[in-house]
Amino acid sequence: MRLLLVEDDDRVASALSAVLGKHGFDVRHARSGGEAIQALLPDGGPEYDCVLLDLGLPDQDGFEVCSRIRRRSATPVIMVTARSDVRSRIHGLNLGADDYVVKPYDIGELLARIHAVVRRPPLRPGAAQSAGPATPPGGSPMVTLPGADGAAPMTLGAVVIEPSTRQVTVDGRPVALTRKEFDLLALLAQRPGVVFRREQIISEVWRTAWEGTGRTLEVHVASLRAKLRTPAMIETVRGVGYRLVVPAG
The missing domain is CATH 3.40.50.2300 (Response regulator)
Known part of the structure; x- marks a missing residue:
């Protein structure tokens, strides 16, 4: 071994x-x-x-x-x-x-x-690190994490995420995200449809343990929903965490 x-x-x-x-x-x-x-x-x-x-x-x-x-x-x-x-x-x-x-x-x-x-x-x-199955519903593949070398753009309906440049556009228009907002969106976008636990998100995005950080996560989710102009895109799974839902069409 x-x-x-x-x-x-x-x-x-x-x-x-x-x-x-x-x-x-x-x-x-x-x-x-x-x-x-x-x-x-x-x-x-x-x-x-x-x-x-x-x-x-x-x-x-x-x-x-x-x-x-x-x-x-x-x-x-x-x-x-x-x-x-x-x-x-x-x-x-x-x-x-x-x-x-x-x-x-x-x-x-x-x-x-x-x-x-x-x-x-x-x-x-x-x-x-995922609370869901290895392959999300519909068989969507896992994508490269943000910031990784050679990461391809992620297209999620009208939203396009560019991991290499850390830029996001909605309907072709740039959206100004904070560093943590981008990291949160890119994390959820790795595996659309799969639930990410709150504890996992805090560890990945904030590099700390869950204790005392829950409210910060909720604020960032609310801000992302408003900036992306598609509130239903980030779905709350009560008592567990969040998942990204790609709009149909």
């Missing part, structure tokens, strides 16, 4: 790699988030069965790395970190982590958790 260990402390990484190696794992060590992302690219080398991800990395926060991994890969991710607070746990799982292990940990438990996530059925990239 191939593991990608993302850990900036060489001593910790060396000790853990040695133990994992004795249990039959082939471990590659990445010292930064950028190195981890590069290793998971299609041409970055062999495929990995699991990623062990520390959160305190030198170039970017581990939460951001997890989000970037989940955008392009369905490889199981286990966050292995000293951050033990509940908010961090919730945030990591909402971003798509398959498990969350707090240091110090028992190596036997870590091995069991690795085997557990690897046994799970594989998900399409991004699917771990």
